[in-house]
Amino acid sequence: MTLLKGGTPIEDSWVHLDDETAAPAGAAITVSFARWQAESEALKASGVTLGVRLTGDDAAEEIADDLNALQLVVIAFPAFTDGRGYSIARILRERYGYEGEVRATGNVLRDQASLMTRCGFDAFDLAAHTDVADWLEGLKDITLEYQPAADRRRSVPQIRHA
Amino acid sequence: MYSYDQYDTQLVNERVAQFRDQVQRRLDGRLSEEEFRPLRLLNGLYLQLHAYMLRVAVPYGTLSSAQLRMLAQIARRYDRGYGHFTTRQNIQYNWTKLEDAPDILADLASVEMHAIQTSGNTIRNTTSDPYAGVAAEELEDPRVYCEIIRQWSTLHPEFTFLPRKFKIAVTASPNDRAAVKVHDIGIAIRKNAEGETGFEILVGGGLGRTPMVGKTIRDFLPKEHLLSYLEAILRVYNLNGRRDNKYKARIKILVHDLGTDAFREQVDAEWENLRGKGPELPPAEMERIRAFFAPPEYEKPGSNHQDYIEKLRTNAGFAEWVRANVVEHKQNGYAIVNISLKPEGGIPGDATAVQMDSVADLAEKYSMAEIRVTHQQNLVLPNVRQADLFVMWEELRSQGLATNNIGLISDIIACPGLDYCGLATARSIPVAQRISTRFADLKRQHDLGELQLKISGCINACGHHHVGHIGILGVDRNNEEYYQITLGGRADENAAIGKIIGRAFSSDDVVDAVETVVNTYVDQRQDDERFIDTYERIGPKPFKEALYDAA
Numbered sequence: 001m002t003l004l005k006g007g008t009p010i011e012d013s014w015v016h017l018d019d020e021t022a023a024p025a026g027a028a029i030t031v032s033f034a035r036w037q038a039e040s041e042a043l044k045a046s047g048v049t050l051g052v053r054l055t056g057d058d059a060a061e062e063i064a065d066d067l068n069a070l071q072l073v074v075i076a077f078p079a080f081t082d083g084r085g086y087s088i089a090r091i092l093r094e095r096y097g098y099e100g101e102v103r104a105t106g107n108v109l110r111d112q113a114s115l116m117t118r119c120g121f122d123a124f125d126l127a128a129h130t131d132v133a134d135w136l137e138g139l140k141d142i143t144l145e146y147q148p149a150a151d152r153r154r155s156v157p158q159i160r161h162a
Numbered sequence: 163m164y165s166y167d168q169y170d171t172q173l174v175n176e177r178v179a180q181f182r183d184q185v186q187r188r189l190d191g192r193l194s195e196e197e198f199r200p201l202r203l204l205n206g207l208y209l210q211l212h213a214y215m216l217r218v219a220v221p222y223g224t225l226s227s228a229q230l231r232m233l234a235q236i237a238r239r240y241d242r243g244y245g246h247f248t249t250r251q252n253i254q255y256n257w258t259k260l261e262d263a264p265d266i267l268a269d270l271a272s273v274e275m276h277a278i279q280t281s282g283n284t285i286r287n288t289t290s291d292p293y294a295g296v297a298a299e300e301l302e303d304p305r306v307y308c309e310i311i312r313q314w315s316t317l318h319p320e321f322t323f324l325p326r327k328f329k330i331a332v333t334a335s336p337n338d339r340a341a342v343k344v345h346d347i348g349i350a351i352r353k354n355a356e357g358e359t360g361f362e363i364l365v366g367g368g369l370g371r372t373p374m375v376g377k378t379i380r381d382f383l384p385k386e387h388l389l390s391y392l393e394a395i396l397r398v399y400n401l402n403g404r405r406d407n408k409y410k411a412r413i414k415i416l417v418h419d420l421g422t423d424a425f426r427e428q429v430d431a432e433w434e435n436l437r438g439k440g441p442e443l444p445p446a447e448m449e450r451i452r453a454f455f456a457p458p459e460y461e462k463p464g465s466n467h468q469d470y471i472e473k474l475r476t477n478a479g480f481a482e483w484v485r486a487n488v489v490e491h492k493q494n495g496y497a498i499v500n501i502s503l504k505p506e507g508g509i510p511g512d513a514t515a516v517q518m519d520s521v522a523d524l525a526e527k528y529s530m531a532e533i534r535v536t537h538q539q540n541l542v543l544p545n546v547r548q549a550d551l552f553v554m555w556e557e558l559r560s561q562g563l564a565t566n567n568i569g570l571i572s573d574i575i576a577c578p579g580l581d582y583c584g585l586a587t588a589r590s591i592p593v594a595q596r597i598s599t600r601f602a603d604l605k606r607q608h609d610l611g612e613l614q615l616k617i618s619g620c621i622n623a624c625g626h627h628h629v630g631h632i633g634i635l636g637v638d639r640n641n642e643e644y645y646q647i648t649l650g651g652r653a654d655e656n657a658a659i660g661k662i663i664g665r666a667f668s669s670d671d672v673v674d675a676v677e678t679v680v681n682t683y684v685d686q687r688q689d690d691e692r693f694i695d696t697y698e699r700i701g702p703k704p705f706k707e708a709l710y711d712a713a
Contacts, residue, residue: 109197115317142317157443
């Protein structure tokens with residue numbers, strides 16, 4: 001896997017825990033949404049840096065009250081055709097004003113990079129063989145958009161009437 | 163009509179370059195077919211039985227003469243000299259090559275057209291009334307809102323991977339010619355008690371294997387909230403629509419499973435967060451778009467108007483064509499002219515490059531250079547002076563484009579069927595051709611009156627058979643084509659799903675069966691009753707008896 005954040009490949013410093021393993025002291029950890037629901041109070045009290053992993057089945061609304069405690073929200077794309085993550089990311093960014101990292105993982109393809117960026121993703125788990133330079137090129141394909149979205153770029157209607 | 167500014171042009175050009183790169187990556191093997199498939203579908207490129215099919219968007223069915231000429235040129239240069247107009251006001255080219263697709267898109271971009279989102283699980287071309295802007299009874303031009311929706315839905319980052327495809331239609335007339343009740347979202351422009359116009363919003367209509375009539379979830383949406391409300395509906399659908407079974411993935415299933423009220427509550431809750439925010443259009447932008455659809459300068463009827471009246475009186479062929487194909491215009495002295503793409507024995511919706519060029523010429527000469535595509539797979543010249551009708555009719559006749567059968571039994575909607583389509587279970591086109599030939603006698607057709615016959619070659623219902631007064635569905639029975647007949651469907655403001663009348667007919671027998679149905683209607687009708695009125699009055703029983711008891 002290659003982790004891309006802000007257009008740069010970086011090491012993933014997070015430990016992605018399963019639902020049984022105890023949180024190692026001093027680490028930055030992510031847990032599944034199910035574990036978060038069961039243990040959020042204890043996890044928040046433990047003093048570790050926290051993130052949560054969502055799938056399309058999990059509603060952004062359910063972590064709304066916890067967003068201050070979360071540095072990272074990972075949203076899974078089990079298949080590139082599963083577009084629920086786009087809505088979840090926009091709700092986090094636009095409705096709740098979440099400013100931590102929103103990371104796409106799973107089937108994350110070059111030709112979806114710009115759509116994901118527009119919906120508020122700022123980090124991407126890429127498949128191991130991905131050509132990063134080429135992937136980043138994909139972000140430059142379309143430079144205009146008709147709709148305002150989470151990236152807060154000015155939309156075409158806004159530019160027209162600026 | 164709308165014309166692109168620098169931003170529209172830049173966006174479409176960037177999209178062409180992006181697709182050119184994607185095709186190149188496919189051709190040199192960097193993209194697998196599996197990875198390429200969603201990308202080509204988002205640009206309207208399907209892989210059919212024999213070749214790639216490219217579906218080009220005709221936004222809300224409006225074309226300029228220059229655009230239609232380009233469609234003709236593409237047919238000649240990249241296809242076999244013809245194109246096929248579809249039930250969603252688009253055009254399809256059935257014989258294109260993958261390596262040509264980027265050039266075709268570039269040619270389209272040069273006349274402000276594209277194939278963006280004509281396929282894939284995304285928001286498709288927004289369709290509308292083919293008489294928009296010229297119909298006598300409409301409240302205002304619905305294309306203003308279609309164009310607003312076109313721009314909003316184009317490359318929408320959140321709604322490109324929906325559970326399933328998504329179709330929106332807009333009408334502004336009490337006589338619904340846009341079939342808004344059988345769309346994922348139907349929008350009907352209405353006037354409230356204060357005399358303001360706004361939108362009635364319907365959701366969950368659709369055909370396919372589970373046909374449903376849409377339900378109203380909002381009686382009157384103020385215009386300024388159009389995009390926030392649409393975004394709320396799409397978000398609820400994107401998050402909650404079924405993704406486990408593609409046959410249950412359309413919004414109609416979600417609305418049906420939740421119930422209309424619960425669905426409305428979810429949309430309203432989402433809307434609370436969006437209303438007045440991001441997606442709403444700046445008022446100045448709505449006015450900018452509206453200005454493109456301002457009515458043209460119409461002339462007052464001149465002295466030559468009397469010639470038209472005289473020709474109507476003296477030329478029976480002309481008078482019959484006017485009666486069938488010409489519709490009242492909102493402007494005194496003008497007419498709306500339908501050009502039938504259903505000649506006797508022809509393929510419904512097909513037009514040759516020569517015909518497209520001819521229609522483009524005629525539009526330039528007689529219709530302010532504007533053409534419409536109808537969901538009935540015909541063309542319309544929306545702004546013709548009555549005084550020009552006779553000469554235009556003569557020119558249409560010389561091109562084989564004056565068939566006077568609009569709304570009659572041979573004005574058949576048919577999907578491409580097994581002649582082209584990988585999903586089809588039976589052929590549609592030959593059945594349409596045989597019915598058209600059987601009922602070739604126009605006098606008889608006119609006597610039968612309005613009769614909508616629609617044929618689908620599989621359960622996906624692209625030929626809209628569920629909403630045909632007579633619907634025909636092709637099915638495969640042990641590798642043999644059989645045809646199921648439904649009666650009583652309609653796609654208008656009183657939309658209804660037709661009922662299956664009984665066991666299916668073989669390909670050899672289906673045309674006889676249609677004739678039996680038609681003869682039963684003739685026996686039973688009272689006065690000027692249309693087929694659909696007779697059916698609704700007497701029900702299926704007499705038809706069933708005529709079809710099955712005699713044997």
